[in-house]
Amino acid sequence: MIFAGRYRHLILLLVVAFGFFWNLGNAPLFDEDEGFFAEGTREMALRGDFISTYINQEPRFDKPPLTNWLQYGATQLLGWNEWAMRLPSAVAALGWMLAIFLFVRKRLSEREAFYATLMAACSLQITIIGKAALADALLNAFLVGAMFSQYEILQGGHRKYTFLFYGFSALGFLSKGPIAVLVPGAVTVLYLLRWRSIRPLWRVLDGSGILLFLLITLPWYLLQYQQMGQAFIDGFFLSHNVNRFRTTFEGHYGGILYFVPILLVGLLPYTAVVLSAFGRLRYLWHDRYFSFHLLWFVFIFVFFSLSGTKLHHYIIYGYTPLFVLAAWYIAYNPGLPLIWPLLVFMIILLVAPFTLPNFIPMINDAYVVEVIQGAAAEFNQEYYIAMGVLLLVLLVLEVKKSWPKDLRLLLAGLVLLVTINILWMPRLANLLQEPVKQAALLAKQRGYTNLVVYDHYYPSFHFYSGLFAEERTPRTSDIVLARKHRLEGVQNKEILYEKYGVVLARIQGP
Structure with missing residues (x-):
């Protein structure tokens, strides 16, 4: 391993800072979701009511208000701008990465903690969601903290993990609702069934922990119910939670295999590494620690594949365990299948802006045609030169397979981060949201x-x-x-x- 000791910490810090904080306010807010959260925060401040969320003066029950509260706090430091709206997510992403590093180091090694955290910080979907003005970075940070704490409880760890588990779960419940409780609960049951043991369950059902959970969550839920009554129950719990699973909600539908291509792309540049780790499935299934992570991912994948409403970011709730499994695989296997999926993806991004105009005669949506025509102004010569340089780096990495695997892992991640955060997202925002x-x-x-x-x-x-x-x-x-x-x-x-x-x-x- 080429990186050792304090250099690992410095590398991770720089990667996280670049991936989640660099040019945080450089692009306009994306509609619908980023605009939805930002406007909800603005109207909270305008109305002087930090209990209920309104959008365009209409009450909305989509999400609990923790994200809005944190966004408002950020505006007091930074003003009403993109930086303030996205800062809570970036800070949550930082906590998410810290949780991965600390817990994986505790159970495996610092080397594997470095690999897992680096892959999470550089992966395609996480680097996007980790700085978007949404509730998802917060939920993932709290969910990961809760899941890792839950495993420590199941293994008879110190009682502090009980309070960490219930605290993280409560904050997740204030970020996005029941999913923050459903995932740890379901995975715990599956894990206990897998290892044919019920006794650890009594360590989980701790009275003091449950009280802590209620003290954190109940005040807002009671105040919201007091303000809105049955409309809150119907809108939040029934419509935006139960009905999202039972039916297609707001046109977000997809087949049973909806998340398969999303996984293949969303895990870039480490898709091949994750898939390779599943080649050791039998070993992973018979190890307590790894089986917990397998069940965590499998539950997320199956549950949301069966859900009537499908959104691409739902699968991210199961990414952390995949990177833990991949980190173990990297540490104990000499080969590193890494470059080719990212290479294919980069070639597609390179050719897309100047090939899409050829499809205009087949496109019936006039707005899409205007956006494609406008892409020529945004994806200019500088873009193609930069993409060419990045492709050259990838080709060198593919040829130099003798280079240390942690160096190749890092360089592949940096190529992805530069591509998405500097070359693509600002240009895409200029096309779709700057107008x-x-x-x-x-x-x-x-x-x-x-x-x-x-x-x-x-x-x-x-x-x-x-x-x-x-x-x-x-x-x-x-x-x-x-x-x-x-x-x-x-x-x-x-x-x-x-x-x-x-x-x-x-x-x-x-």
């Missing part, structure tokens, strides 16, 4: 009234403009934010702002 932000700032600057958002959900428009808008068909004298093609039938209109298929227009007549 919405600029339209909102224009509306704010000119103090427009009679605002209408037509035929698409843009909560970030409210956040950036500080204004509310009706969601309906536009009428005469309205100022309308819409996708350009939706207003093509309106003859009497004045275009106030237009870019990449998004327009802000004044309707002057029928």
